[in-house]
Amino acid sequence: QKEVEQDPGPLSVPEGAIVSLNCTYSNSAFQYFMWYRQYSRKGPELLMYTYSSGNKEDGRFTAQVDKSSKYISLFIRDSQPSDSATYLCAMNLNYQLIWGAGTKLIIKP
Amino acid sequence: NAGVTQTPKFRILKIGQSMTLQCAQDMNHNYMYWYRQDPGMGLKLIYYSVGAGITDKGEVPNGYNVSRSTTEDFPLRLELAAPSQTSVYFCASSSKGTGVATNEKLFFGSGTQLSVL
Numbered sequence: 001q002k003e004v005e006q007d008p009g010p011l012s013v014p015e016g017a018i019v020s021l022n023c024t025y026s027n028s029a030f031q032y033f034m035w036y037r038q039y040s041r042k043g044p045e046l047l048m049y050t051y052s053s054g055n056k057e058d059g060r061f062t063a064q065v066d067k068s069s070k071y072i073s074l075f076i077r078d079s080q081p082s083d084s085a086t087y088l089c090a091m092n093l094n095y096q097l098i099w100g101a102g103t104k105l106i107i108k109p
Numbered sequence: 110n111a112g113v114t115q116t117p118k119f120r121i122l123k124i125g126q127s128m129t130l131q132c133a134q135d136m137n138h139n140y141m142y143w144y145r146q147d148p149g150m151g152l153k154l155i156y157y158s159v160g161a162g163i164t165d166k167g168e169v170p171n172g173y174n175v176s177r178s179t180t181e182d183f184p185l186r187l188e189l190a191a192p193s194q195t196s197v198y199f200c201a202s203s204s205k206g207t208g209v210a211t212n213e214k215l216f217f218g219s220g221t222q223l224s225v226l
Contacts, residue, residue: 008149036215043113043199043217044152088151096167097207097215099151 003027006089006100014108019076023089023100026070030091030098033065035074038086038102047087048074079107111135115200115218122190122225130185130221132200140203141183142167142215143175145196152199158183159206190225197222 006023013019021035032051036044048063050056050072056063062075076083084107089100116131134141143155154167158177172194174186183202187194201215 002151004151006151041219043201043219044215045217046214049214090152092207096154096157097152099153101149101151 003098004089004091004100007103008101010104010106012106012108013079015079015081017079017107019079019083019105019107021074021076021087021089021103021105023072024070025072025091025098027091027093027098028067028070029093032092033063033072034090034092034097035061035063036088036090038088040085044088081107081109083107113200113202113216113218115198115221117221118219119222120224122187122223124190124192124225126190127186127188128190128223130187130198130200130223132183132185132218133181134183134200134202134216135181136202136204136216137180138202138204138216139180140206140213141177142201142203143173143183143185144199144201145169146199146220147196155185155198187223192225195223195225 004025034049035047037047038044050063053065053067060077064073086102086104088102090097113134139160142157144152153169156175158164198221200218203213205213
């Protein structure tokens with residue numbers, strides 16, 4: 001079993017829809033949870049991070065952590081074609097980050 | 110603002126050949142990292158460095174070597190290329206380490222797509 005599981009998709013939704021992206025994890029020692037966005041042929045860039053459980057909102061994006069269920073989510077409201085990218089979750093443990101495989105998101109105009 | 114610069118962007122190698130992937134950052138970051146990204150897999154850490162002259166192995170170091178003679182540069186060396194090293198390689202940097210107690214942001218380069226045939 002992988003430490004971090006993430007559905008690779010692709011997930012295709014119409015413009016304006018609410019998108020939900022998710023990761024599950026097995027190690028309860030993870031404390032910081034991050035979402036990176038990766039456009040095609042580019043390196044990942046940090047989108048949001050959360051510490052421990054709870055929600056964090058930044059514009060159209062909301063990150064949610066449920067440590068009791070070992071489950072994290074990223075919600076995108078009013079999705080735009082420019083949101084089309086691969087979204088990777090990451091969690092830190094000791095000196096390194098443990099990454100999900102990434103979910104490819106396609107927003108159709 | 111260049112950030113993290115990787116060269117080359119694409120390369121095809123024959124089995125057994127050697128090459129060096131270059132990485133340079135202009136943000137005066139102490140921490141630098143090499144990752145590989147394979148389809149359907151998360152990023153895997155190859156090597157990392159906490160400062161000039163200090164390097165350490167990550168999760169998948171076999172077949173690779175690194176050096177860090179300056180703060181700015183962190184080249185990755187493939188000595189005897191094998192088909193299993195076909196991947197996209199990313200260099201990243203950060204001002205602090207990605208430890209348990211920090212939420213440090215990584216800055217990534219645009220990657221090097223390597224094929225070994």
